[in-house]
Amino acid sequence: MGSVRYRPESGLSPEIEVTIATVGARGDGIAVSTRAGNKPGKIGDRIFVPLTAPGDRVRVRLGPAQTEGRRGQVIAWLERGPDVVEPPCRHFGRCGGCSLQHLGDPAYGAWKSEQVTAALARGGFEAVQPVPLARTPPGGRRRVTFTARRRGTVITVGFNERLSHRLVDLEQCPVLASDLEALIPRVRQGLVEVLPDGGLIDVIATRFEDGIDLVLVGPPSLDLGARQALAELAETANLARLSWQPDLKQPIEPVAARRPVLVRFGDRLVAVPPGAFLQASLEGESALVAAVLGGVGDAAAGGAVADLFAGCGTFSLPLASTGRRVHAVDGNGAALAALAGAARGLPGVTTEQRDLGRNPLSSQELAAYQAVVFDPPRAGASAQVEALAGSGVPVVVAVSCNPATFARDAHRLNEGGYRLVSALAVDQFLWSAHIELVAVFRLSRK
Template identity: 55%
Template structure:
């Protein structure tokens, strides 16, 4: 049987388009042949030459070839790695346009949920070089380890030696960590390196790669001593328990004056400044409430600051986080705790109705079922914290459909130059 000739892949030719706006992921949006085109590293008004590529969602992904005529909001990126490193998406925007775009993501999400006329405050900004927690990719190739963030749309690792996002203390460790991994890892090995700066010093967690033997553990312990790292741990995978290799000093964070121990890899707000902005907005939201439920409480980021003036019941599903929070709260008679999966077993309306206010801070997926129970409870004040405007708007709609009034929303830009935005919102029951 004769073989059919193979069909050659169609080669797209470069085209020129004008960018109209920036989408939710930080890419410029343009129109080509009646279809949406996603063009990274562009701003509204840019006239650009692009190479159309593969389908993406409702449109086409494209590669930027040239900026033929820059838009009015284009700026010179402050970082020399921008455009290659995938850690930042929006350094090429002027400062005013950048802050406006962040706020607009919240307004747009509310509008899509038919929540209009809402008081959305100006974006609360956090400064560069403030990230106190970051996870880097690392691999060893051709006899040398590279540590950094992945390049845009690639598994290759970008050099980030001059990263402008992380704290100076983290940036100073990147070179020594690369040297350490070069000496320890075999070629082809890859792992993740999480570095956090806590009270007590740096905390380093290695995830993946070959299990360290005795020689490697001795090398890691010596490295912790040389670099004054408070704790260095290893784990096989993100779901495996960390194994301490060097534990030189206790590590903790302080919420509302309460010292809370931190396990390796525990979730923390990305920056101290961002955390302070979120806490301030939550405290303003609950106001003078005397009895507060803190749902998805984590380690107690909001629990302990609220406990200065109120009785707080903290609920969290993660066993490790709840054990840590409960231990830290033992000396505080006005804090009670409960471990509970709020996705599978949300607090009921009758359980919630005994509180003056409810604070909930769910993961990116939001809290549809818990929002429904809150809406049924009639609790006077509800404060929502979210890292995803789309799921927040969905949950907000559940509350407003039940008679709650969305009084205010405060965007908080904790992940500088990224497409992410967080927010704190206050609802008040009708009547």
């Protein structure tokens, strides 16, 4: 125990002893100082100490004051709390990918569920406690973004270190599906002919039905040698497809397309475009879909459902498979084309490419639907929720990957007369501080 490694941070000053009381929303342990005096770390100061758990007694070096409190860097472990366990990964502590491997499973699960209860409370809703938690087991992640960098002859593939731009060269990642973990050394080898000295790129890997879809984001150009090396990587790693995107604003170009890249949503197979969004784990996706179908329930019998931020149809296609009319809206035309292709022959599925931030569906447009599902990116859906709050839609199902923006959007629904019917926490990012959720709201004013 206590094998967690730290790197010194600059600007650190006094040392104090604290006992961790709770774990905050970003996954850091939080202590409230009981030290007398008027110096940094005085009574009542909140001190955020990464990689600690409730009950840990630690000596910390204090960092500079920030809005919420001070950071503390552990310099000695005096006592470990009752929930602490041995982290399963050798990179834990240094790698910025995980922050909660040291927390035993019951405490970890309770913490994730509490994050959703707290977000609902900030939105003005009281949830039945504890909010149920759908889990993803170790080895369950099917989507990952690695960073790769070349320095001299050395290629590093991994994640950023905690609070740093340095990279951890990954030897293992127990979070990932085994074929994604096995990809790491192959990518390291495959990039030798691709990355120039000093080159830094993102490597986005997603596992679909019949293999991995890999996208390299960042190489400004690919010469013939690089293209040959990537075709070889696709071959040796048995990738379904390998694509290249110079930067996120430019189109994605397939470099090696070996098999169709397919995913099943409901009873439909979707041929997804390169770089398509996919929920991060199958377990998470199944839980989200079940909660969305349950939330829409009978509301849309004979009526229609709007699926906003629909992507390739994770929710639209299962909703349509059960006989509902579905209007799917998203800003990504390629994703919608894939959805529409998969929905061919299913009556009642329509798609619309639309920027829901700048041009949300109006309250009048929304009034045509018996239920609305929305699943925005991390920034949330404030413009769309503004219209939704005044729309009179009987049932709204909110899916969110960010409790902070969810709380803001939920608060607006609360003001619009919606009450909470049910909530589910969904953990797709095992051992990180991320949590996703589904909340079902029903209009109570009439």
